[in-house]
Amino acid sequence: MTEHAPAAQPTAAATTQPAPAGSWPRWPVGVEGLAYGGDYNPEQWPLATRVEDVELMREAGVNLVSVAIFSWAMLEPREGEYDWEWLDDVLDRLHGAGIRVALATATASPPPWLTRYHPEILPELADGTVLHQGGRQAYRVSSPVLREYALRMTRRMAERYGQHPALALWHVDNELGCHVPHDFSDDAAAAFRRWLEARYGTVDALNAAWGTAFWSQRYDSFDEVLPPRTAPTFANPTQQLDFARYSSDELLTHYRALRDVLREVTPHVPTTTNLMVSTGTKWMDYFSWSADLDVVANDHYLRAHDPEGHVELAFSADLTRGVAGGAPWILMEHSTSAVNWQPRNRAKGPGEMLRNSLAHVARGADAVMFFQWRQSVAGAEKFHSAMLPHAGTDTQVWRNTVALGEALRALAPVRGSRVHADAAIVFDYEAWWGAELDSHPTQALRYPNEVLAWYRQLWHRGITVDLVRPGADLSAYRLVVVPTLYLVSDDDAARVSAAAEAGATVLVTYCSGIADENDHVRAGGYPGAFRELLGVRTEEIWALQDGEHVVVDDGATADLWTEQTHLAGAEAVRRYASGPLTGWPAVTRREVSAGTAWYVGTRLDELGASRLVDELLGEAGVLPVVPAVPAGVEVVRRRGEAASDGSAASFLFVINHTDADVAVAAEGVDLLTGAAADTEVTVPAFGVAVVQETAPAR
Numbered sequence: 062m063t064e065h066a067p068a069a070q071p072t073a074a075a076t077t078q079p080a081p082a083g084s085w086p087r088w089p090v091g092v093e094g095l096a097y098g099g100d101y102n103p104e105q106w107p108l109a110t111r112v113e114d115v116e117l118m119r120e121a122g123v124n125l126v127s128v129a130i131f132s133w134a135m136l137e138p139r140e141g142e143y144d145w146e147w148l149d150d151v152l153d154r155l156h157g158a159g160i161r162v163a164l165a166t167a168t169a170s171p172p173p174w175l176t177r178y179h180p181e182i183l184p185e186l187a188d189g190t191v192l193h194q195g196g197r198q199a200y201r202v203s204s205p206v207l208r209e210y211a212l213r214m215t216r217r218m219a220e221r222y223g224q225h226p227a228l229a230l231w232h233v234d235n236e237l238g239c240h241v242p243h244d245f246s247d248d249a250a251a252a253f254r255r256w257l258e259a260r261y262g263t264v265d266a267l268n269a270a271w272g273t274a275f276w277s278q279r280y281d282s283f284d285e286v287l288p289p290r291t292a293p294t295f296a297n298p299t300q301q302l303d304f305a306r307y308s309s310d311e312l313l314t315h316y317r318a319l320r321d322v323l324r325e326v327t328p329h330v331p332t333t334t335n336l337m338v339s340t341g342t343k344w345m346d347y348f349s350w351s352a353d354l355d356v357v358a359n360d361h362y363l364r365a366h367d368p369e370g371h372v373e374l375a376f377s378a379d380l381t382r383g384v385a386g387g388a389p390w391i392l393m394e395h396s397t398s399a400v401n402w403q404p405r406n407r408a409k410g411p412g413e414m415l416r417n418s419l420a421h422v423a424r425g426a427d428a429v430m431f432f433q434w435r436q437s438v439a440g441a442e443k444f445h446s447a448m449l450p451h452a453g454t455d456t457q458v459w460r461n462t463v464a465l466g467e468a469l470r471a472l473a474p475v476r477g478s479r480v481h482a483d484a485a486i487v488f489d490y491e492a493w494w495g496a497e498l499d500s501h502p503t504q505a506l507r508y509p510n511e512v513l514a515w516y517r518q519l520w521h522r523g524i525t526v527d528l529v530r531p532g533a534d535l536s537a538y539r540l541v542v543v544p545t546l547y548l549v550s551d552d553d554a555a556r557v558s559a560a561a562e563a564g565a566t567v568l569v570t571y572c573s574g575i576a577d578e579n580d581h582v583r584a585g586g587y588p589g590a591f592r593e594l595l596g597v598r599t600e601e602i603w604a605l606q607d608g609e610h611v612v613v614d615d616g617a618t619a620d621l622w623t624e625q626t627h628l629a630g631a632e633a634v635r636r637y638a639s640g641p642l643t644g645w646p647a648v649t650r651r652e653v654s655a656g657t658a659w660y661v662g663t664r665l666d667e668l669g670a671s672r673l674v675d676e677l678l679g680e681a682g683v684l685p686v687v688p689a690v691p692a693g694v695e696v697v698r699r700r701g702e703a704a705s706d707g708s709a710a711s712f713l714f715v716i717n718h719t720d721a722d723v724a725v726a727a728e729g730v731d732l733l734t735g736a737a738a739d740t741e742v743t744v745p746a747f748g749v750a751v752v753q754e755t756a757p758a759r
Contacts, residue, residue: 084328085328085332085355086329086330088331088356089125089229089230089331090229090230090331091229092124093124093473094124095469095472096124096391096428096429096430097124097429097430097465098125098430098431099123099394099432100130100394100430100431100432100433100434101126101128101435102130102131102434103128103147103151104147105438106435110435111150111154112154114434114435115155115157118158119160120463121466122466122467122469123466124159124160124161125162125163126160126161126162126163126430126434127162127164127232128151128152128165129164130165130167130232130235131169132148133172133214134173134174135147136148136167137172137214139174140175143217152222152228156225156227161227161228161229161230162225162228162229163231163232163333163393164225164228164230165232165233165234166211166214166215166233166234168214168215168233168319169197169198169234169236170199171200176199176200177194179206179207181248182199182200182201183199183201183246184200184244185201185244186245187243187245187288187291188291189291192241196240197240198241200241201249202237202244202314202315203248203252204246205248208315211234211315211318212318212319212322215323219231219325219327229330230333231323231327231330231331231333232333232335232358233323233333233334234319234334235335236334236335236337236360237313237315237316237334238309238337242312242344242345243344244308245288245290249288250286250288252311253288253304256303256307257286257303257307260303270299271297271299271303276297286300289301289304298498298500298580299580301498302494302579302580305344305494306346309344309345309349309490312345316353317353320353331355331356333356333357335393335394336358336359336384337360338377338380339361339362340373340376340510340512341509343490343493344494346491348383348384348530351385351386356385356389356391357381357390358390358391359381359391359392360393361377361378362395363396363417364403365405365406366403366404366405371695371718372513372516372520374417375420375424375520376512376513376516378420378421379424379425379526379527380528381425382480382527383488385425387479388479389427390427390428391427391428391430392418392421393428394430395418395421395429396409396445396446397414397450397458398414398458399446401443401444401445409446410747411747412748412749413747414458414461414465415461415464416716416717416718416748418465418469419714419716419749419751420695420714420716422714423480423699424480425480425699427477429465429469431448432447433447434447434448434449435447435448436449436450438451448462468749472732472751474712475699475751478699478701478710478711478712480527480697480698480700481525481698481700482525482527482538483524483539484519484526484539484541484542485529485533486512486526486527486528486529486542486543486544487531487533487541487544488512488528488529489530489531489546489549491548492508492531492546492547493508493509495547495576496545496547496548496572502622503621505607506572508547511572511664512544514664515542515544515568518670518674519674522678523685523690523695523696524683524685524686531546531549531550531556531557535559535560535565538565539564539566539681539682540677541557541561541568542567542570543557543567543568544573545570545571546573547572548575548580549574549576550578551577551590554590554591558591558653563656564655564656566657566659566680566681567594567657567658567659568661568673569595569659571588571622571624571661571662573588573589573591574589574590574591575589576589577589577590586598586600586627587599591658591660592629594653594658595651595658595659595660596628596649596651596658597626597627597628597629597631597651597662598626598629599625599662600627601624602622602624603622603623603624603625603641603642604621604622604623605620605623611638611642612638612639613635613636613637613638613647613663614635614638615635615669615672617635617666617668617669617670618665619647619663619664619665619666620663620664620666621663621664622662622663623640623642623663624645624662625645626649628646630651631649631650631651632649633646633647633649634650635647635648637663646662647663648661659673659677687713687725689726690725691719691723693718693719694719694725694744695714695715695717696713696714696715696725697713697714699712699714700712710754712732712753712754713729713750713751713754714750715727715744715749715750715751715752716744716749717749719746720746721746722743722746724742725742726741727740727752728754728755728756729752729753729754729755730752730753731751732753733750738750738752
């Protein structure tokens with residue numbers, strides 16, 4: 062039916078008192094065990110197909126689906142006219158089948174009538190190019206007009222479906238910032254000025270922070286400030302950094318505005334939005350978003366060109382767990398097989414869908430979901446794989462879908478358990494933004510590659526790692542790795558120093574501590590904020606040219622970055638054996654109270670990094686989850702809450718990325734097969750085992 066008047070159903074606000082702040086549910090309501098499902102887009106299909114969908118979902122063991130993500134134009138085909146009938150029917154059918162719903166606000170893409178009537182909501186690039194309707198996310202979050210329409214749509218969704226028995230979770234918008242992380246429009250300029258005034262208070266403080274004495278950039282009022290639009294040459298670096306901060310905050314502000322409507326109307330339903338935590342998503346500081354999400358949800362996709370994509374997957378899952386503060390989180394999207402948006406889209410091999418899914422679960426996810434349920438036959442994503450492919454149910458992908466559902470049901474006891482790590486890597490979005498600004502010693506440095514290089518070394522040794530933000534409490538870790546933390550505050554640098562003083566082995570790498578939070582270089586020599594901790598002083602950076610290498614005295618090579626470093630309390634562990642800095646320290650070590658502080662002033666090759674990591678682990682006493690695990694096998698342990706005697710249920714995930722059967726030490730029962738493991742578990746090639754351990758973990 063097409064509706065012009067407000068929905069006749071009673072609203073949650075009329076029947077429920079607002080919940081006290083902070084008391085919102087933290088998990089999809091009514092979902093038992095591990096959640097399983099994906100994006101469901103019934104508006105793309107006729108009724109007969111929708112009926113079939115529900116039956117097939119039951120066969121696959123689906124218990125949670127995301128609905129109405131891109132449905133605005135279907136639900137409000139013309140301004141003020143609503144057609145709810147099809148969505149009413151879908152939610153009723155899902156409820157009848159016992160399937161819970163993560164219902165979207167339907168605001169992820171404005172309908173064509175809205176951009177036609179209000180083209181002023183369209184985003185702009187730095188050069189003034191307008192991004193038009195015809196794809197998705199054709200809006201600027203700073204637009205008051207867009208906000209008004211999005212809030213109205215969100216309220217209508219909440220009032221109509223807030224009391225629907227299938228509703229388990231609100232899915233706010235979708236992948237905020239995916240396509241438009243930065244908008245340079247006049248609306249954005251006004252919002253940026255307000256953000257700057259709130260941050261600095263006075264224009265004099267802004268001038269000091271931005272160093273505007275350089276190039277005659279001094280501002281006399283906030284009204285003179287613009288976003289870093291296309292300019293004749295390099296834009297002010299602190300202006301660029303602050304615009305990145307503002308843009309992340311403005312996207313979060315948009316989420317908060319929609320969420321607050323949902324909390325007002327439906328305080329009994331948790332809210333989230335799907336983040337994109339990975340090495341490829343740069344511009345949203347998800348650590349600063351996490352407190353506003355009732356449960357953290359993430360989308361992750363493998364890069365087909367990467368032969369060790371499973372390592373990047375593990376990194377992204379660990380980073381998502383870090384954003385979630387260690388709490389269970391939702392894998393909201395990944396792919397059953399190939400995606401559609403990479404230059405060459407590879408189908409997944411034998412067992413890969415199961416391995417990918419359970420690797421996320423091993424690292425803290427209590428939900429496994431996909432884009433999408435049924436593969437589209439039209440539109441830009443028609444070649445993106447789905448749980449139910451074009452070829453139907455007589456396919457390996459469908460058999461994988463059913464098998465994964467069975468596996469997740471068997472893993473129900475895992476829900477709520479957590480991952481423990483003795484090693485941490487400090488990861489910072491602002492350091493990422495700062496390190497990759499223009500006019501630096503090298504433009505070849507890529508922050509996520511630097512972090513992932515050290516993570517990869519630990520992954521291959523079976524070491525579980527927490528990825529934490531600067532300023533996190535590091536006291537629980539024996540090993541702390543701080544890669545390329547280009548800019549850092551005094552307080553956050555002090556946390557790293559405190560970890561070493563308390564007994565941790567701390568490794569800091571090149572391009573760290575150089576600048577403060579305003580991107581002002583710390584005078585006195587590099588690595589700035591960490592000089593005293595490390596006992597070194599670098600007088601000059603010697604960036605290496607493309608293809609240029611130097612030799613280190615242990616036989617390793619190094620590239621990208623070298624430093625002319627003086628010892629100021631540290632000892633040289635490695636020295637350069639070739640190049641312009643022959644004889645100068647490349648790697649140093651300093652004893653600090655109960656711990657040690659190491660500095661690597663160059664980018665070591667695989668051999669050099671491997672040798673160094675072995676030394677660090679030996680010194681720190683950090684051990685793999687299980688000893689003597691074959692190469693290419695991933696082992697992670699999750700633990701439940703401790704009992705009064707200190708024991709806790711524990712679950713050992715063994716993921717075999719190799720083409721040969723492997724045996725791993727374990728005692729307990731494999732939840733996936735029911736087989737007992739007396740002293741070891743045998744995992745088939747490309748397979749997975751999850752052992753509920755007999756001896757409770759302590």
